[in-house]
Amino acid sequence: MAHTVDPTFVNELAGYGASDIKACFNCGNCTAVCSLTDRGAAFPRKFIRYAQLGIKDRLAASKEMWLCYYCGDCSATCPRQAEPGEFVAAARRYVISQYDPTTLARRLYTSKAFSLGFLVVAAAILTLIMLAGYGSMPREALRLDSFIDVAYIHYTGQTVIIIAGLIALLSLITMVNRLSKALNGIASDGGGALDEAANRSSFLAALKTAVLEVAAQTRFDKCNAEPTPWFLRRRFVHLSIMWGFLGLLAATGLDLLFKEPFSQVPPYYPMRLLGTVAGLFVLYGASVALINRITQPDKYSAHSLLSDWLFVGLLWGVTLTGFIVEIAVYLPSGSVGAYIVFLVHVVGAMLLVLLLPFTKFAHAVLRPVALFIHEFRTTRPGA
Ligand code: SF4
Ligand code: SF4
Numbered sequence: 001m002a003h004t005v006d007p008t009f010v011n012e013l014a015g016y017g018a019s020d021i022k023a024c025f026n027c028g029n030c031t032a033v034c035s036l037t038d039r040g041a042a043f044p045r046k047f048i049r050y051a052q053l054g055i056k057d058r059l060a061a062s063k064e065m066w067l068c069y070y071c072g073d074c075s076a077t078c079p080r081q082a083e084p085g086e087f088v089a090a091a092r093r094y095v096i097s098q099y100d101p102t103t104l105a106r107r108l109y110t111s112k113a114f115s116l117g118f119l120v121v122a123a124a125i126l127t128l129i130m131l132a133g134y135g136s137m138p139r140e141a142l143r144l145d146s147f148i149d150v151a152y153i154h155y156t157g158q159t160v161i162i163i164a165g166l167i168a169l170l171s172l173i174t175m176v177n178r179l180s181k182a183l184n185g186i187a188s189d190g191g192g193a194l195d196e197a198a199n200r201s202s203f204l205a206a207l208k209t210a211v212l213e214v215a216a217q218t219r220f221d222k223c224n225a226e227p228t229p230w231f232l233r234r235r236f237v238h239l240s241i242m243w244g245f246l247g248l249l250a251a252t253g254l255d256l257l258f259k260e261p262f263s264q265v266p267p268y269y270p271m272r273l274l275g276t277v278a279g280l281f282v283l284y285g286a287s288v289a290l291i292n293r294i295t296q297p298d299k300y301s302a303h304s305l306l307s308d309w310l311f312v313g314l315l316w317g318v319t320l321t322g323f324i325v326e327i328a329v330y331l332p333s334g335s336v337g338a339y340i341v342f343l344v345h346v347v348g349a350m351l352l353v354l355l356l357p358f359t360k361f362a363h364a365v366l367r368p369v370a371l372f373i374h375e376f377r378t379t380r381p382g383a
Contacts, residue, residue, distance in 0.1 A: 009054040015110040016097070017303045018090035019083035024048050030074035030084040035222040036067055044074060044084045051091065061182030063374040065092040066367045069220050069234065086303040093305070096362045099171040099178070105358040108307045115306045122354060126347045129156050142325075142334035144342055145262040153346055154261070160350045167357040168365050175366055176373065183377045206376035214368045217242075232288065240285030241315070242364070247278025248319075267330070276326070279319050286316035311359040314352045321345035 006012075010021055024045075031037055031045040050059040068088040075085040097106035107114045133152030213219065220235030230236055251274040259265065265272050289312050293304065321341050328338035355361065 004055075004057060006054040006056055009056055009059075010051055013051060013087070013090055013094055016090040016093040017109075017305050018051075018087045019081075019303065021048055021051055021082055021084075021087050023080040024052065024078075024082040024084070025080060027079060029077050029079060033077045034074050036069065036219055044068065044088050047091070048082070048084060048087060051087070057178075057182050059091060060095045060098065061179055062091075063370070064088060065095065066363075066370045066374075067219070068092075069217075071234070083303065089303065092363065095175075096171070096358075096366065099174040099366070100167065100357060100362075101170045101174065102167060102358075105362070108310075108355075108358050109305055112306050115310065119310065119351070122351055123347055126156065126160075126350050127343065130343060130346060137334065137336055137339045139334050142328050142331065142338050142342075143262075144325075144329075144339075147339050147342065148346075150261045157350060157353075160354050164353050164356045168362070171357055171362065172365060172369060176369065179370060179373050183373065202379045203376055206372050206379060209375045210368050210372035213371055237285045237288045240281040241289070244278045244281030244283075244285060245315075247274055248282060251275035251278060264329070272326075275322075279322055279326075282315065283319040283323065286312055286319060290316055307355075307359045310355065311352075311361050314348055314355070318345060318348040318352055321348060 010018075013021070026045060026049060028045050030048075034044065044064055047059065047062050047064045050056075050062065065088055068085070070085055070089055072085045075083045078084055093105075093109050097103075097109055100106070104118075108118065130148050130152055133149035135146045135149060138146050217235055217239060220238060221233070251271050254271045254274070259271060267273070267276070293309070293312070321344050325338065325342045325345055328334070328341070331338075352361075356365075
């Protein structure tokens with residue numbers, strides 16, 4: 001298969017946070033030290049070679065970028081300070097931007113000014129829409145239904161979800177098409193009935209592997225096995241954020257289906273309880289992630305882009321304001337501060353969803369499918 005070569009590709013990747021990968025002389029140290037290297041993924045030397053040669057399609061079709069958990073072990077041992085771990089993260093940002101049909105991801109990744117401008121304008125528009133539904137701020141109790149007309153929140157929220165969902169879906173379809181093409185077509189097969197049965201079994205096995213990898217993330221423990229209490233290990237922190245976020249989504253969905261908007265329920269009401277527990281996990285995970293980024297920049301955030309901070313910062317802020325509102329709802333009186341926190345919470349949650357296809361969050365949608373395709377492609381008959 002012929003490949004298109006772009007000699008300026010390394011420079012392009014620098015805009016996504018990659019360090020000077022030209023310094024790499026292919027010694028292979030990084031591959032030797034990475035505990036995630038396996039039969040289908042030679043971290044990250046081969047991957048870097050594709051970038052040096054400017055073979056974009058091979059790099060974009062690599063499994064490595066979806067499996068790397070960014071422990072930084074390879075960067076710490078690179079004799080040329082080529083920062084291979086950061087390079088993998090930058091390459092992942094690059095491919096996410098290539099799948100995005102709006103080009104917004106590319107602008108958010110490559111321009112700090114655009115990221116800030118986008119955030120400010122989107123937050124201002126959402127705030128104005130919410131304020132258009134403003135009613136009053138009763139003080140005898142926190143009456144959120146009187147504060148902002150629930151229809152404004154619901155219809156704006158639904159619009160944001162639909163826009164983000166459609167863009168995420170288009171990105172996903174683009175990724176599947178490109179990966180399939182690059183991996184020589186996962187749908188094609190040369191077989192009859194016997195191969196069909198084997199294909200089905202490979203399909204199910206690949207599905208199981210990808211689901212288990214995403215749900216339990218056991219490979220995190222292989223990565224960066226330095227002595228750390230279990231509650232601070234990156235696997236636990238990442239799982240807390242992921243499962244907590246899914247729990248919050250479930251609690252919100254069930255609330256919409258089975259509960260009158262803003263109606264008072266006791267703290268032990270099942271959906272409220274689910275939301276509280278899930279929110280605690282997200283708040284814990286996002287807090288540890290932020291603290292690590294701030295206190296250990298060399299390890300966790302030296303090459304982070306503003307859009308990476310946006311995601312984890314918004315997640316933390318939205319969860320924290322959610323808890324403040326939840327507590328305020330049970331207090332005997334309402335306050336202007338609590339109403340404002342509610343407004344910040346609603347706008348922040350909408351921004352978080354809106355940014356889903358364009359930030360670090362995108363990997364939550366793309367990664368499981370990419371892993372499945374790779375697994376299926378490398379285990380099916382004739383692969
Ligand atoms: S990135 Fe560093 S460790 Fe890896 S192959 Fe290149 S020079 Fe060697
Ligand atoms: S950052 Fe960690 S997981 Fe990623 S390639 Fe380097 S050693 Fe492997």
